[in-house]
Amino acid sequence: xxxxxxxxxxxxxxxxxxxxxxxxxxxxxxxxxxxxxxxxxxxxxxxxxxxxxxxxxxxxxxxxxxxxxxxxxxxxxxxxxxxxxxxxxxxxxxxxxxxxxxxxxxxxxxxxxxxxxxxxxxxxxxxxxxxxxxxxxxxxxxxxx
Numbered sequence: 001x002x003x004x005x006x007x008x009x010x011x012x013x014x015x016x017x018x019x020x021x022x023x024x025x026x027x028x029x030x031x032x033x034x035x036x037x038x039x040x041x042x043x044x045x046x047x048x049x050x051x052x053x054x055x056x057x058x059x060x061x062x063x064x065x066x067x068x069x070x071x072x073x074x075x076x077x078x079x080x081x082x083x084x085x086x087x088x089x090x091x092x093x094x095x096x097x098x099x100x101x102x103x104x105x106x107x108x109x110x111x112x113x114x115x116x117x118x119x120x121x122x123x124x125x126x127x128x129x130x131x132x133x134x135x136x137x138x139x140x141x142x143x144x145x
Contacts, residue, residue: 091144
């Protein structure tokens with residue numbers, strides 16, 4: 001079974017790094033440490049209950065342990081789920097799907113594959129404002145010709 005650990009939202013990676021170092025340093029019997037971007041505020045641990053308690057006692061930003069263990073079947077829908085990526089190119093016209101600029105259309109001026117971000121110039125703006133957005137919150141309306 002997998003033990004869910006509550007962590008302060010936005011501090012999961014700090015806690016995760018600390019946990020990884022502690023497991024190696026103290027040779028704790030922890031089989032797996034899992035953090036899922038979709039489940040903010042949680043880190044999942046698999047291992048001996050005693051070692052899990054030792055580990056989280058010293059870890060910064062940990063809020064506590066959830067008493068009800070999680071089955072791997074419950075997490076499988078999040079693990080390995082990769083959204084099909086649409087090839088975005090400079091010059092494509094996109095519509096913003098969420099955030100304060102929802103519904104606005106813009107032209108891509110830069111693509112950053114490593115960060116999965118794009119920079120968009122709004123088409124209907126009086127003053128051109130470059131917006132850096134996640135690739136996941138835009139939809140391609142028209143491909144560059």
